[in-house]
Amino acid sequence: MSxxxxxxxxxxGDFTALNNVSLEIPEGELVALLGPSGxxxxxxxxxxxxxxxxxxxxILLNGEDQTSSHVREREIGFVFxxxxxxxxxxxFDNVAFGLRVKKRAERPTEKxxxxxxxxxxxxxxxxxxxxxxxxQLSGGQRQRIALARALAVxxxxxxxxxxxxxxxxxxxxxxxxxxxRLHDELHITSIFVTHDQEEAMEVSSRIVVMNKGVIEQIGTxxxxxxxxxxxxxxxxxxxxxxxxxxxxxxxxxxxxxxVPAPAEAGQREQVxxxxxxxxxxxxxxxxxxxxxxxxxxxxxxxxxxxLELDVPARGTDETIEVEVSRREFQALxxxxxxxxxxxxxxxxxxxxxxxxxVTVVSEIGTKSAQFNPQIANGxxxxxxxx
Amino acid sequence: xxxxNRSLIPGFRPALTFTIVYLSLLxxxxxxxxxxxxxxxxxxxxxxxxxxxxxLAAFRVSLSTSLLAAAINVVFGLLLAWVLVRYPLPFKRxxxxxxDLPFALPTAVAGIVLTAIYARNGWLGQxxxxxxxxxxxxxxxxxxxxxxxxxxxxxxxxxxxLQDLDPAEEEAASSLGASRLQVFTKIIFPNILPxxxxxxxxxxxxxxxxxxxxxxxxxxxxxxxxxxxxxxxxKLEQYDYVGATVIGMAMLILSFALLxxxxxLQAWTRRRAGAL
Numbered sequence: 001m002s003x004x005x006x007x008x009x010x011x012x013g014d015f016t017a018l019n020n021v022s023l024e025i026p027e028g029e030l031v032a033l034l035g036p037s038g039x040x041x042x043x044x045x046x047x048x049x050x051x052x053x054x055x056x057x058x059i060l061l062n063g064e065d066q067t068s069s070h071v072r073e074r075e076i077g078f079v080f081x082x083x084x085x086x087x088x089x090x091x092f093d094n095v096a097f098g099l100r101v102k103k104r105a106e107r108p109t110e111k112x113x114x115x116x117x118x119x120x121x122x123x124x125x126x127x128x129x130x131x132x133x134x135x136q137l138s139g140g141q142r143q144r145i146a147l148a149r150a151l152a153v154x155x156x157x158x159x160x161x162x163x164x165x166x167x168x169x170x171x172x173x174x175x176x177x178x179x180x181r182l183h184d185e186l187h188i189t190s191i192f193v194t195h196d197q198e199e200a201m202e203v204s205s206r207i208v209v210m211n212k213g214v215i216e217q218i219g220t221x222x223x224x225x226x227x228x229x230x231x232x233x234x235x236x237x238x239x240x241x242x243x244x245x246x247x248x249x250x251x252x253x254x255x256x257x258x259v260p261a262p263a264e265a266g267q268r269e270q271v272x273x274x275x276x277x278x279x280x281x282x283x284x285x286x287x288x289x290x291x292x293x294x295x296x297x298x299x300x301x302x303x304x305x306x307l308e309l310d311v312p313a314r315g316t317d318e319t320i321e322v323e324v325s326r327r328e329f330q331a332l333x334x335x336x337x338x339x340x341x342x343x344x345x346x347x348x349x350x351x352x353x354x355x356x357x358v359t360v361v362s363e364i365g366t367k368s369a370q371f372n373p374q375i376a377n378g379x380x381x382x383x384x385x386x
Numbered sequence: 387x388x389x390x391n392r393s394l395i396p397g398f399r400p401a402l403t404f405t406i407v408y409l410s411l412l413x414x415x416x417x418x419x420x421x422x423x424x425x426x427x428x429x430x431x432x433x434x435x436x437x438x439x440x441x442l443a444a445f446r447v448s449l450s451t452s453l454l455a456a457a458i459n460v461v462f463g464l465l466l467a468w469v470l471v472r473y474p475l476p477f478k479r480x481x482x483x484x485x486d487l488p489f490a491l492p493t494a495v496a497g498i499v500l501t502a503i504y505a506r507n508g509w510l511g512q513x514x515x516x517x518x519x520x521x522x523x524x525x526x527x528x529x530x531x532x533x534x535x536x537x538x539x540x541x542x543x544x545x546x547x548l549q550d551l552d553p554a555e556e557e558a559a560s561s562l563g564a565s566r567l568q569v570f571t572k573i574i575f576p577n578i579l580p581x582x583x584x585x586x587x588x589x590x591x592x593x594x595x596x597x598x599x600x601x602x603x604x605x606x607x608x609x610x611x612x613x614x615x616x617x618x619x620x621k622l623e624q625y626d627y628v629g630a631t632v633i634g635m636a637m638l639i640l641s642f643a644l645l646x647x648x649x650x651l652q653a654w655t656r657r658r659a660g661a662l
């Protein structure tokens with residue numbers, strides 16, 4: 001079933017949760033609503049579900065206007081962040097609930113219900129837990145049961161509100177692969193809300209990036225990551241190094257440090273260039289226009305090495321974050337204090353005022369992604385020194 | 387290795403000692419005294435006293451009015467708690483405070499006020515009596531007084547449970563196609579049933595021992611509207627101490643048995659509710 005969201009607005013008191021949001025989701029897609037907390041993604045999901053009413057706008061499911069219909073008439077399956085399993089019922093009764101509350105004429109016999117419930121429990125690989133109560137299950141198990149319960153009524157749309165938000169990292173990883181596979185099997189139109197960009201990239205076929213009640217960009221994971229249309233999207237999907245300067249005759253001039261600019265950059269004053277850590281190339285040989293940099297910290301982050309560099313040409317104390325693969329790192333063979341030369345690849349250039357406006361927001365939204373690793377690095381480094 | 391037997395929580399021995407001494411002073415010793423005193427009658431005297439028509443009638447009145455009042459309180463107490471928790475009301479805090487008033491009011495005051503209202507010449511009594519529905523000085527009047535006394539027990543036990551119900555559970559039920567009635571009967575009611583039973587037990591226990599508010603509105607007509615606590619008082623006034631303790635003892639055993647049944651019932655619903 002396709003979903004159309006037309007000009008939806010929603011306010012809570014003075015706070016604008018959604019500001020004239022429109023969105024179209026074709027049948028069979030698995031879409032992620034991605035954004036920082038308070039960006040309106042959960043409100044949008046709840047409005048699509050019918051658990052919340054919009055102040056303005058329309059919701060069309062399969063082309064039919066369902067704006068004012070009750071949640072039980074919308075044929076949706078909803079999965080809650082904290083599972084919302086019925087505590088007083090066994091796992092079996094939880095999954096059977098949707099079938100048992102059907103009107104007598106539509107209600108299947110207990111035998112059919114039993115078969116169906118066990119099929120679903122097998123689908124979520126938990127048929128051996130049928131007699132347990134929700135309190136006796138782990139978080140990951142509970143969420144799988146919640147999904148089985150939602151699927152029991154054969155919904156046309158599956159809506160998941162931060163389904164893995166309350167789980168620990170390992171379980172989360174396992175469950176999102178599993179969700180992806182499940183979707184590939186069932187092809188049910190699904191929307192899931194998340195604030196974790198990695199999760200959105202891994203699971204969904206299309207990402208809707210939201211911020212402050214509006215949609216910033218819609219696209220495949222590749223599109224939003226490689227071609228972010230706004231500074232916010234750049235910053236929210238992965239780490240970036242931000243440089244300020246201007247574009248002049250094919251060169252990006254960053255306070256006296258010149259970098260070749262992309263052809264489409266044109267001629268602009270006051271720009272901000274966003275470069276991802278893995279788009280900074282390092283070389284040991286001096287080349288024209290490549291500024292020297294000093295290696296300040298080296299952090300071994302599993303599959304990659306993360307380096308913090310001081311660039312004297314920048315004229316600020318801020319370091320640049322660089323990510324290199326193990327192989328590249330071994331080829332470079334640098335250690336703390338060495339000098340390397342840096343080349344910026346694929347910088348995204350935005351007018352500076354847009355970038356400045358977004359900084360404030362993303363500091364709230366992506367604090368952990370932006371700042372914590374550096375602090376953590378510093379501590380690790382100090383610990384090694386002493 | 388005495389160490390290995392130590393409980394993780396320290397102070398088990400002083401805690402147990404304190405509990406036993408405290409319970410003995412306040413409950414066990416007085417009750418034992420009651421039992422000893424009541425043994426001043428032999429079995430045949432016990433039987434004769436307890437099967438006398440006046441005593442039997444008093445037990446019938448006490449039990450039936452307490453049970454009825456507690457049952458009515460369960461229904462309307464739930465309604466009150468529901469309204470207080472679920473709806474935005476003007477002056478909600480005032481209403482909320484009013485619920486506790488029967489706790490604080492001297493019961494005699496409540497009894498006098500209720501009598502004044504429901505008596506033949508009272509505000510409500512003057513309309514009810516001509517309709518053939520006298521309240522004051524009948525078992526109905528006793529029930530009214532007991533409803534007044536027991537209401538806060540139900541509201542105050544159900545209210546926090548209602549408040550803690552996860553709204554997402556109800557939303558989940560709706561999204562699975564449950565009607566409003568089904569959401570209540572299948573999701574909300576099973577969750578609050580143990581609290582409702584507790585409220586019922588408390589209201590009933592309070593009702594069966596209630597004296598102050600009942601004696602004014604009951605009219606205390608032997609065989610009709612005389613409750614057991616009043617009968618005990620009557621015996622005492624006649625210096626029949628042993629008789630009073632025998633009735634008291636019978637009352638104690640009966641209410642203990644009833645409360646035990648309610649507790650077992652409650653444990654059973656709780657187990658069924660999965661909250662072990």
